[in-house]
Amino acid sequence: MAARHDPIIGIDLGTTNSVVAIVVDGQPRVLDEAGEKLLPSVVGINPQGQLVTGVAARNQLAAFPDRTVASIKRRMGSMDPVTLGDQTFTPPEISAMILRRLRDRASRAIGQPVNRAVITVPAFFDENQRQATREAASLAGLTVERIINEPTAATLVYHAGSHDRKQIAVYDFGGGTFDVSIVRMEAGVIEVLSSRGDVHLGGDDLDQVLVKRVADQFQAEHGVNLRENAQARYRLWQACELAKRQLSTAETVQIVEEFIAEKAGQPLHLTATVTRAEFEELIEPFVSRTIQSLDEALREAALTIHQLDDLVLVGGSTRIPLVEERLREEFLREPSRAVDPDLAVALGAAVQAAMIEGCSVGPVLVDVTGHTLGIEAYAGMTFAGPHLVFSPIIHRNMPLPARYEQAYSTLSDDQDAVDIHVLQGERPEAHRNQSIGRFRLNLETGGGNRSKIVVRFDLTLDGTLKVTATQPATGLSQVLTIDNALSRFQADERNRAEARLEAMFSESDELLDEEDRSFRNQWRAEGAEQEEAAAGPVSETAESRFPEAVALLKKAESLATSVESADAQDLKSLCANLKNAMTDGDPLAVAGLSAELDDLLFYVR
Ligand code: AMP
Numbered sequence: 001m002a003a004r005h006d007p008i009i010g011i012d013l014g015t016t017n018s019v020v021a022i023v024v025d026g027q028p029r030v031l032d033e034a035g036e037k038l039l040p041s042v043v044g045i046n047p048q049g050q051l052v053t054g055v056a057a058r059n060q061l062a063a064f065p066d067r068t069v070a071s072i073k074r075r076m077g078s079m080d081p082v083t084l085g086d087q088t089f090t091p092p093e094i095s096a097m098i099l100r101r102l103r104d105r106a107s108r109a110i111g112q113p114v115n116r117a118v119i120t121v122p123a124f125f126d127e128n129q130r131q132a133t134r135e136a137a138s139l140a141g142l143t144v145e146r147i148i149n150e151p152t153a154a155t156l157v158y159h160a161g162s163h164d165r166k167q168i169a170v171y172d173f174g175g176g177t178f179d180v181s182i183v184r185m186e187a188g189v190i191e192v193l194s195s196r197g198d199v200h201l202g203g204d205d206l207d208q209v210l211v212k213r214v215a216d217q218f219q220a221e222h223g224v225n226l227r228e229n230a231q232a233r234y235r236l237w238q239a240c241e242l243a244k245r246q247l248s249t250a251e252t253v254q255i256v257e258e259f260i261a262e263k264a265g266q267p268l269h270l271t272a273t274v275t276r277a278e279f280e281e282l283i284e285p286f287v288s289r290t291i292q293s294l295d296e297a298l299r300e301a302a303l304t305i306h307q308l309d310d311l312v313l314v315g316g317s318t319r320i321p322l323v324e325e326r327l328r329e330e331f332l333r334e335p336s337r338a339v340d341p342d343l344a345v346a347l348g349a350a351v352q353a354a355m356i357e358g359c360s361v362g363p364v365l366v367d368v369t370g371h372t373l374g375i376e377a378y379a380g381m382t383f384a385g386p387h388l389v390f391s392p393i394i395h396r397n398m399p400l401p402a403r404y405e406q407a408y409s410t411l412s413d414d415q416d417a418v419d420i421h422v423l424q425g426e427r428p429e430a431h432r433n434q435s436i437g438r439f440r441l442n443l444e445t446g447g448g449n450r451s452k453i454v455v456r457f458d459l460t461l462d463g464t465l466k467v468t469a470t471q472p473a474t475g476l477s478q479v480l481t482i483d484n485a486l487s488r489f490q491a492d493e494r495n496r497a498e499a500r501l502e503a504m505f506s507e508s509d510e511l512l513d514e515e516d517r518s519f520r521n522q523w524r525a526e527g528a529e530q531e532e533a534a535a536g537p538v539s540e541t542a543e544s545r546f547p548e549a550v551a552l553l554k555k556a557e558s559l560a561t562s563v564e565s566a567d568a569q570d571l572k573s574l575c576a577n578l579k580n581a582m583t584d585g586d587p588l589a590v591a592g593l594s595a596e597l598d599d600l601l602f603y604v605r
Contacts (some may be wrong), residue, residue: 045084066084
């Protein structure tokens with residue numbers, strides 16, 4: 001790295017982990033230590049009386065809780081003493097030890113002394129807490145060039161250099177805290193309009209529900225409560241935290257901890273299986289609370305979700321598929337999550353630091369999937385035949401390489417094969433996406449139950465997609481490898497594909513009976529109508545299926561001429577989306593969009 005005069009580093013001083021970054025050649029980069037980018041925000045005194053920070057301190061947390069401190073960020077701004085063994089410290093002194101380690105890491109990585117930093121703090125930090133952060137930096141030998149809000153930093157990662165007026169929600173779900181901020185960016189200046197959160201809601205709480213579920217099962221099986229023994233409790237927590245992370249990409253995990261306890265002189269081993277569906281049910285109340293906070297933050301900023309230009313995901317817990325799914329449903333678009341959510345805040349701090357230094361910063365380069373990849377799935381019968389939907393497995397904008405699994409079931413008990421039809425695209429109906437591969441998995445029948453099928457997608461950096469379908473009960477499995485999955489579906493190609501499908505659709509009309517034909521004609525007529533006039537009337541069928549949505553649309557149409565032009569545009573596209581959802585017969589999308597429209601009407605009235 002070329003030496004530069006008194007460089008400024010960006011620091012995310014986090015509750016669970018801290019990160020340091022710097023801009024090099026116009027690109028923000030995280031500075032690591034032996035490959036480790038995250039520094040656990042933990043400080044301790046080891047049995048030899050030496051100061052330890054990071055992983056070493058975290059490793060002694062269970063064995064020496066009275067000599068170790070984690071989550072000091074929660075205590076910044078208070079003067080409560082922190083005891084480590086026989087010594088006491090102030091919270092800024094503890095934070096200074098973490099900052100000192102990050103400063104040393106940066107100096108080593110860039111090969112020159114570092115004395116200046118931009119440090120991030122939560123938007124809700126008061127002046128006292130910000131002052132304590134400045135003191136910590138000063139104790140660590142760092143001059144604070146600027147303290148910036150974490151949502152501001154995350155916004156900078158995705159929108160640095162943009163001068164357009166934008167309204168962005170930053171949803172930050174970390175290990176110990178959750179907060180969501182609505183920011184406005186105008187002429188390069190970022191202002192936090194509102195911020196809501198819960199300082200006692202984080203990934204740790206999700207670990208705890210899993211700990212409870214596994215410990216309760218163990219107690220029922222062996223009559224031993226693992227939570228009563230500090231060592232067992234710690235091992236259980238570690239295993240559950242790992243299982244939680246694995247469940248972000250796997251459908252099922254096995255938790256195995258040998259010799260975790262003993263009973264009547266006999267060792268006891270822990271073995272538990274947890275499925276993603278079960279985990280999602282356990283954490284659903286927490287996720288709902290975060291969505292409520294998002295709604296509150298929007299209300300406080302006097303905005304609707306529809307007026308947001310972007311939704312930025314920050315914090316490790318945003319990797320949980322349920323979190324992303326709920327946000328996608330709320331936002332009705334893909335949230336921004338291309339940058340590693342653990343690193344986004346530090347990278348943004350580095351962007352701010354470079355701006356202070358007068359360096360130009362380009363957009364952050366990341367490899368992401370350009371299109372959603374998934375399979376065709378059956379979603380019930382309509383009078384026109386089976387309703388086949390697109391079931392996404394890897395969503396658009398996911399960083400590469402990506403690996404995700406999804407579980408399905410067969411339609412009937414005695415089904416002896418399943419067809420896996422791999423699709424690429426963004427449309428809810430299967431046939432409106434591009435087909436990129438197809439294969440069959442033969443199954444073993446018996447047992448009188450529907451078979452569970454797990455489909456895994458592995459997408460590499462060079463665009464090779466490996467699709468694996470497995471029947472877990474028997475281990476039967478089949479693999480399909482598709483080359484160039486990333487480049488297959490360019491925009492013009494997609495248009496051609498759609499036109500071709502549309503043509504095939506008309507041709508196949510000859511084969512349909514009268515009832516099917518009228519359904520399809522109606523479908524096509526509605527589709528054409530939507531292209532022409534977004535606010536046109538909806539069909540009889542939609543009217544009878546979704547009467548509330550129709551009433552809302554009528555209200556929206558009556559207001560369309562009397563609202564401000566920016567709102568009118570929003571109103572028009574929301575109406576068009578709602579009509580699309582009604583045409584597609586997608587009750588979830590209709591409910592979501594109706595709520596949106598209701599919200600918007602409330603504000604424009
Ligand atoms: P942060 O404070 O942003 O570093 O977030 C740390 C939290 O994110 C911890 O609770 C981790 O367990 C959680 N986390 C990290 N990676 C994942 C993942 N892949 N799936 C679920 N949670 C994760």
